[in-house]
Every structure is written in structure tokens, then in C-alpha cells.
Amino acid sequence: MMLEFINTDYAYHTLSGETEAVKGLSFSIVRGQFVSVIGPSGCGKTTILSLAAGLIAPTGGEVKRAEERCGYMLQRDALFPWRTVEANIFLPLEIRGERGGEARARAVELAKKYGLGDFLKKKPGQLSGGMRQRAALIRTLAAGAELLLLDEPFSALDYQTRLEVCDDVQGIIKNERKTALLVTHDISEAIALSDKVIVLSARPAHVVAEHDIPFGDGSPKSRRNSPEFAAMFETLRGELGL
Amino acid sequence: MQGAAADTEKHMKKALNHSSGHEKFLRAVRRKKIAVWTIRCGILAVLLILWELCARFEIIDPFVTSSPSRVAATLCELYEGGNLFYHIGITLMETVAGFFAAVIAGYGIAVVLWLNDGARKVFEPYIVVLNALPKIALGPLIIIWMGTGYTAIIFMTVIVSVIVCIMNTLTGFLQVDGTMLTLMRALGANKAQILAKLVIPASLPQLMNTLKVAVGLAWIGSIMGEYIVSRAGLGYLIVYGGQVFKLDLVMTATIILCTLAGGMYALVALAERILTR
Ligand SMILES: Nc1ncnc2c1ncn2[C@@H]1O[C@H](COP(=O)(O)OP(=O)(O)O)[C@@H](O)[C@H]1O
Ligand SMILES: [Mg+2]
Numbered sequence: 001m002m003l004e005f006i007n008t009d010y011a012y013h014t015l016s017g018e019t020e021a022v023k024g025l026s027f028s029i030v031r032g033q034f035v036s037v038i039g040p041s042g043c044g045k046t047t048i049l050s051l052a053a054g055l056i057a058p059t060g061g062e063v064k065r066a067e068e069r070c071g072y073m074l075q076r077d078a079l080f081p082w083r084t085v086e087a088n089i090f091l092p093l094e095i096r097g098e099r100g101g102e103a104r105a106r107a108v109e110l111a112k113k114y115g116l117g118d119f120l121k122k123k124p125g126q127l128s129g130g131m132r133q134r135a136a137l138i139r140t141l142a143a144g145a146e147l148l149l150l151d152e153p154f155s156a157l158d159y160q161t162r163l164e165v166c167d168d169v170q171g172i173i174k175n176e177r178k179t180a181l182l183v184t185h186d187i188s189e190a191i192a193l194s195d196k197v198i199v200l201s202a203r204p205a206h207v208v209a210e211h212d213i214p215f216g217d218g219s220p221k222s223r224r225n226s227p228e229f230a231a232m233f234e235t236l237r238g239e240l241g242l
Numbered sequence: 243m244q245g246a247a248a249d250t251e252k253h254m255k256k257a258l259n260h261s262s263g264h265e266k267f268l269r270a271v272r273r274k275k276i277a278v279w280t281i282r283c284g285i286l287a288v289l290l291i292l293w294e295l296c297a298r299f300e301i302i303d304p305f306v307t308s309s310p311s312r313v314a315a316t317l318c319e320l321y322e323g324g325n326l327f328y329h330i331g332i333t334l335m336e337t338v339a340g341f342f343a344a345v346i347a348g349y350g351i352a353v354v355l356w357l358n359d360g361a362r363k364v365f366e367p368y369i370v371v372l373n374a375l376p377k378i379a380l381g382p383l384i385i386i387w388m389g390t391g392y393t394a395i396i397f398m399t400v401i402v403s404v405i406v407c408i409m410n411t412l413t414g415f416l417q418v419d420g421t422m423l424t425l426m427r428a429l430g431a432n433k434a435q436i437l438a439k440l441v442i443p444a445s446l447p448q449l450m451n452t453l454k455v456a457v458g459l460a461w462i463g464s465i466m467g468e469y470i471v472s473r474a475g476l477g478y479l480i481v482y483g484g485q486v487f488k489l490d491l492v493m494t495a496t497i498i499l500c501t502l503a504g505g506m507y508a509l510v511a512l513a514e515r516i517l518t519r
Contacts, residue, residue: 055427070428072424072429074421074425078419080422080439080444082443082444082446096430
């Protein structure tokens, strides 16, 4: 088991009151799985990732995580514009205080493997949106993350780039045999990318339904072209109450 | 073979085409820049000539308004008396020392306040009040505390500019992108690392802004200080000139001041260009 939510609650406290973001949430992810969580905007998806990353502690229940590093990928790539792509990829290593050249060499290796070799000395501003998201993913992987937490990482991209980048990112994650938890409000993105889709209720978030996605050969393209896609889409849409 | 040659030729043509269009663009930009500078200098020249003529033909009273030729004469006089660079030196030293002290202290205090949310909350009203206070009100106190030498003036310069330095720097620190902060926290960075690797580099443009504002304030502080206490410096010349009705001296010192303040601003702007490249 890579990650497990057991009857988890989380509430934000502000002066204007208490906001229950997550209530009685239970689901789990096994190693190597690509799991998507879909739910309406504001239902508590980002909160779930913060809980998974350990940035916040649950106010009730439990979050269990394997003793391994996890990495975050956010809506915007959050590459530091004053650093080169290479220096951005080294950032997690710097923070961990890994001065050795070995981890860096591995990071550069990874970047080259996924086509960033020519961009290493460039600033993020000189890259396309798709390339930037790829660089952000490589930064996460180079940090040695086994569990990737993806917070609507494609939603800031235009439609064309979005299809390309989400296939690209999923391919890299699968190829590196990492575990991923993606939150999104985009139903077709969830079906195309995941081994399992979890549907959330409106706030406070709890699980409404879970679906394994067995069809296709695992690539997003085969999923989208599969005849079962439309039916699954309708099912999920119904469960979201749209 | 031939194909390759044709290819190369096409490439060259393309490069040539591109560069000629670009050349045109560059020439237009250059022409515009020259025009702007010509008009700028022209306005200054016209103003100086008008001033001189009006004074010559007594349309305005040159005793009260001085004139460019009288200013030039006063400059020579000061220079020959060996006083010109003495006064400039004093004021420049006070301003530059006060400027750096205020910027460094302001940055340091902003760092402390950023690191410590509690301290920031506690000191916020003090900073607001000190910012609103007209610093010249502290003049008498400063004289009593620090005497009438240049330390008093440097101190004045510092208190005039430091509060704005703190507030501007802190605003820059607090404006750092939330996504990037989340990323740093998710990577397990501590506060010192977040400061060094994210907040300080991300707020560099804001620091440059602060420096530009601080230059102006440092001049206000030093001249104001000289008005209150000094026995030397450009502010002293202005006050002294006013008291003995030597308005040539007042004008001359004011014009030197304009030049120095402009020059110092230009230096900061240059530093900005180099640092944020
Ligand atoms: N820091 C916070 N303080 C108070 N309320 C918050 C905070 N962050 C999120 N919320 C509230 O919690 C709910 C869930 O937020 P979030 O997890 O960001 O939703 P989603 O990512 O699904 O859009 C929202 O109603 C939001 O207003
Ligand atoms: Mg969100």
C-alpha cells in the first residue's frame, strides 16, 4: 500500500468560521497505480493532496503513507524563472543538502532521457508551456519521489497543449514505474490517464464511487479511442451530478 | 552536391532577408531614441536661454532669480576658493552613507519580520506610525542627542529612508508566489532555505524599486538635516545663501544637487539593469 486514507476528516478554521473540507474520506492506492480523484471545484481536492503530502495533519481519522519521498506537481509549473532549467531540477537536491555529484548526474541523465537535454541551460521563460510542465515533472522525479501528487497540473494549459502534455506526463510516470495521485475536475482526463478513478462528493469531500479502468492498453490515446470511453464518461458524469 | 549548395544559398538569403528587415526595425528604434534625446536636451537649452535672456533684459529681477551666467560665475568662485568639492563631498558622503545604512538596516529588519510572524504583527503599528511621522519633527532631538556634526545628518538620512525600506522590502517578501511557497514546503525546505532560495531572489525586482525610492529619500534626509544643523554641505550653502540673500549661491547649490541626485539615480538604475539581467 502506497497511500491510504482511513476515515479522514479535515476542517479549516478561520475567524469567519469552520470549513469542513474533507469528511470520512477513505481510499487507498497501491504501488505503481495511477489514480485520479475527480470532484467539483472547491470540494476539497487540493486539501486531499496537502494531507497526502503531510503539509497538513488530519483533524480526524488517519493518513498512512509508505516511508518514501513524495513529490508535488501544481497547477502552475512553479519553475523559478531566475534559475536555469538545470538549476531548477537541482533545487530539491539542494534543499536536501545533497552536495554530491551523483544525484545531480542522475538528474541530468533523466532530463536528457526525456528530451530536455537542449534546454538545461535555458531559463524556463524560453520554454513552451508543455516543456515547462515536463521540466517540472523531471524536477519531481529527480528528487527521488516515488509517489507523485498532481494538482490539476494541466488546467493552465490551452487545449491542444493539454492533450499532448497529459499524455506525455502519464507516459513518463508509467515508464519510471512511479505511483501517482492526480486530482482534476476534468472527467475525460481522469479516464484517459488512470488505472482507477475515484469520484468525490461536493464539499465536504467523501468518496461517492470508485471505478477501475480496465480498457485500452494503458495509453491515454487508446483509452480515448476505446468504445467504452463514452459509457464510462456518462457514468462518472452522473455520479458527479452534472 | 548541387542540392546542398542551393540549400545553403537559400539559408543565406533567408538570413539576409531577416537581417535587413530587422536592420530597418533597429534603425527606426535608434532614430526614435535620438529624437527623444534631442528634444530632452532642447527643452533644457531653451529653458536656460530663456532664463538668461529674461534676466539680461530685466524682465525678471536677476537679484532674486539669478541667471545661468551668474550661476556659472558662482561655480567658478566656489571652485577657486577651494570650497566647491568640499561642500559636494560632505553632502555626498552623508547621503551615500545614510542610503547604504538605511537600505541594509531596512533589509535586515524586513528579513527578521518575515522570519517571525509574531514580531511582524507586534511591530506593524509602530512602523505605520513612524512612517506617517514627519521626520523633521525629530530635528531638535537629533541635535541634542548627536550634536551638530555629520553623524546627526547621517542619522537624519537613515530615519527618513529606513521605514520605507522596511515596508517596501517586506511587501516584496510577502508577495512571493503562493504556488512556489507550497512547492518549497512540499520539498521539506526550512524557513532559512525558503528565504535564501525563493524569497530573496524572487523579490529582487522589488529590492531594486526600494533602492530607487531610497535614493530620493536619502537626498531629502541629508539636505533636511543640513538645513537644521550643519556648517558645511550643499544644504548648508542653500540655507546660508538664503539668509544673506545670495540667491546665486542658492541656485548654484540647487543645480549641483539636481545633477548629483540624477547621477545617483542613474547609478541605481544601472545596477538594476546589471543585476536583473
Ligand atoms: N487555507 C484555507 N483556509 C480556509 N478555508 C480553506 C483554505 N483552503 C481551502 N479552503 C476551503 O476548503 C474548501 C476546499 O478547498 P480545496 O481543497 O482547495 O478545493 P479544490 O482543490 O477541490 O478546489 C473550499 O471551500 C475552500 O474555500
Ligand atoms: Mg484546488
